Amino acid sequence: MFNIFEALFSKVKTALGYQQQFEEMVQAGNITGALSMMQNDLPKQLEALKQYQLQKHTIMERPDKATYDEQGNFTGWVKRWKLPLDYARYINEMAVVFIYGRPVQWLENSDGTERAYQAFTDFLKAKHFNARIRQAKRLAGAETKSALLFHCFQNKEGKADCLIKVLAASLGDTMYYIKDQYDRLVYFAREYHVRERGSVSVRCVDIYTDDYIYRCKAGGVGWSVEREVNFVGKKPVILFEQEIEWAGASNLIDRQEYMKSRTADVNDYMADPALVATADVVQGLPDKDTENKLYVLAEKGDLRYLTPDTASELKKQESEDNERHIFRDTFTPNIDFDVMSKLSNVSAKALKQMMVLASIKADMRKESHDEMLMRTASLIIAILSRVTNIQLAGELERLLVQHEYQEPFGEDIVEAISNAVKVKNAGGMSDETFIELNPLVRDKQREKDRIKAEQEAEETKRAELAANSVFNYE
Numbered sequence: 001m002f003n004i005f006e007a008l009f010s011k012v013k014t015a016l017g018y019q020q021q022f023e024e025m026v027q028a029g030n031i032t033g034a035l036s037m038m039q040n041d042l043p044k045q046l047e048a049l050k051q052y053q054l055q056k057h058t059i060m061e062r063p064d065k066a067t068y069d070e071q072g073n074f075t076g077w078v079k080r081w082k083l084p085l086d087y088a089r090y091i092n093e094m095a096v097v098f099i100y101g102r103p104v105q106w107l108e109n110s111d112g113t114e115r116a117y118q119a120f121t122d123f124l125k126a127k128h129f130n131a132r133i134r135q136a137k138r139l140a141g142a143e144t145k146s147a148l149l150f151h152c153f154q155n156k157e158g159k160a161d162c163l164i165k166v167l168a169a170s171l172g173d174t175m176y177y178i179k180d181q182y183d184r185l186v187y188f189a190r191e192y193h194v195r196e197r198g199s200v201s202v203r204c205v206d207i208y209t210d211d212y213i214y215r216c217k218a219g220g221v222g223w224s225v226e227r228e229v230n231f232v233g234k235k236p237v238i239l240f241e242q243e244i245e246w247a248g249a250s251n252l253i254d255r256q257e258y259m260k261s262r263t264a265d266v267n268d269y270m271a272d273p274a275l276v277a278t279a280d281v282v283q284g285l286p287d288k289d290t291e292n293k294l295y296v297l298a299e300k301g302d303l304r305y306l307t308p309d310t311a312s313e314l315k316k317q318e319s320e321d322n323e324r325h326i327f328r329d330t331f332t333p334n335i336d337f338d339v340m341s342k343l344s345n346v347s348a349k350a351l352k353q354m355m356v357l358a359s360i361k362a363d364m365r366k367e368s369h370d371e372m373l374m375r376t377a378s379l380i381i382a383i384l385s386r387v388t389n390i391q392l393a394g395e396l397e398r399l400l401v402q403h404e405y406q407e408p409f410g411e412d413i414v415e416a417i418s419n420a421v422k423v424k425n426a427g428g429m430s431d432e433t434f435i436e437l438n439p440l441v442r443d444k445q446r447e448k449d450r451i452k453a454e455q456e457a458e459e460t461k462r463a464e465l466a467a468n469s470v471f472n473y474e
Contacts, residue, residue, distance in 0.1 A: 019186060022178065023209075031205055031216045031223040038176035038189060045143040045169040048244045051253075052092070052142045057084040059257040081264035087253045091332045092141040092245040098355070098362040100137055101408035103130040104373065107443050110400040116381075117399060119389050123162075123380055132164045133376075139168040140240035147175060149190065150236035150379060152387050160387045177239065188237045208235045232382050238372055242365070249326045256322050259315070278302045331361035352407065366405065373403045 018037070025034040050056040065078040106124065108117040124130070132148060139146035147167040155161040167173040167190055176189040189207045196202050203218040210233060215226040230236070246253065278301050327334045333355045352359060385396035423429045432448065441447045 022187065026207055026214055029223050029225050035176055038178050040176050041145055042169060042174055045145055048143045049170055051250055052088045054084040054086060057257060058254055059084055059261055081261045083257060083261045083264060085253060085257050087326055088246045091330050092138060094332050094358055095141050095245045095361060096134055096138050098358040098408050099365055100134045102406035105404040105406060106401050109402045110398055113395050113399040116392050116395040119384055119392055120380060120401060123384060127164045129164060132166055135166045136240050140242050141245040143169055144242060144244060145175060146240045148238040150383060152232065152383065162383055162388055185235060185239060188235055208237055210234055231386050233386060234379055234382050238376050246330050248329045252322045252326050259319055276304050331357045333358050377401050
């Protein structure tokens, strides 16, 4: 037992020593050394972006074909088609829709915090939180990492304010971080470039800790470092991490692009009609500009069009099988125009069953996004109570909020309420259960409290009327 505790204590000491060394480097202006101690996944992100952006697909590297005459002399180039397919974007967008297609619902879970809850929801609306989190999810699915940065500043009116900025490699941000042995974010840094004095680009690094924010700028000799107090008391960053949304299907997508490009080449070579004639017919062919063409055939002459066979059955089967695996392996429903045109009268329940793969994938993503949303709520409350809405600090510290995801295509509200009413009228459901199943009610407990208060007020009113009736009678 002693050895176990000793080993744990040794790990903690090592981690603390590592952190102390990092902070000493930052304070000493050795930003390059500090960044070398942090984890950086830029190569992985750039590789993901290469698969996501059409013009960077492997098929785009396919060279044109050189042609030569019978003597081996170069005669020119034959164009080879390069046809990238946008599977990755489609798969990624479907993933975004099924988790953040409709805004997250934030419910108040504390008493006596109405003003704080209103400030919380006002912040989300004013800072365009729903749009920002969708953008962050989309970028994370495309390049494995993104982040929401909450930047506190003084606005033009001289008041404390905050904005939310999305960080990603494709947006010009290089992200660095250090985590402890429990996967908790200890330090976060953002590297970016700003233009100063016209076209001069300056390298900048912002390092975030719970207590301070270090604004670092590269100069001719070294780094200039400005330290700011982090009044929020938390690192103002929510880091999104995942594998690419089309993980496991990259090779199949490459194969589909190659097959489609090859087919286009073959079509160029073979698709136009070709006239085939035997030798004894050639002498009787009309001029190409003749309006009424007459073909003179010998007794054994033959004249016909060469019609190339369409794609072989094996090739067609492979293409269809590849596409089926691409969507199945990435948990993505395959929806095209023909399918969508048949869904006009389909209920939300039936639609959800058709989209079961995407629902399964969204549920898997929620395992990590639940934690991120909880951290987001905690961070926003800290910003409100310590920076922007200090007058509500006491109430904000008592505020508890919880989040709920919404179905991407809504619910059959009419059908749900109708069924609940039938069961309730038949005596098979209590008033409390009816409230819990009512899709129009967002906060179930608050609605129960309101109904109870209304019932008590009604009973008090009836009692007063009864008392007045007795008094008037007497």
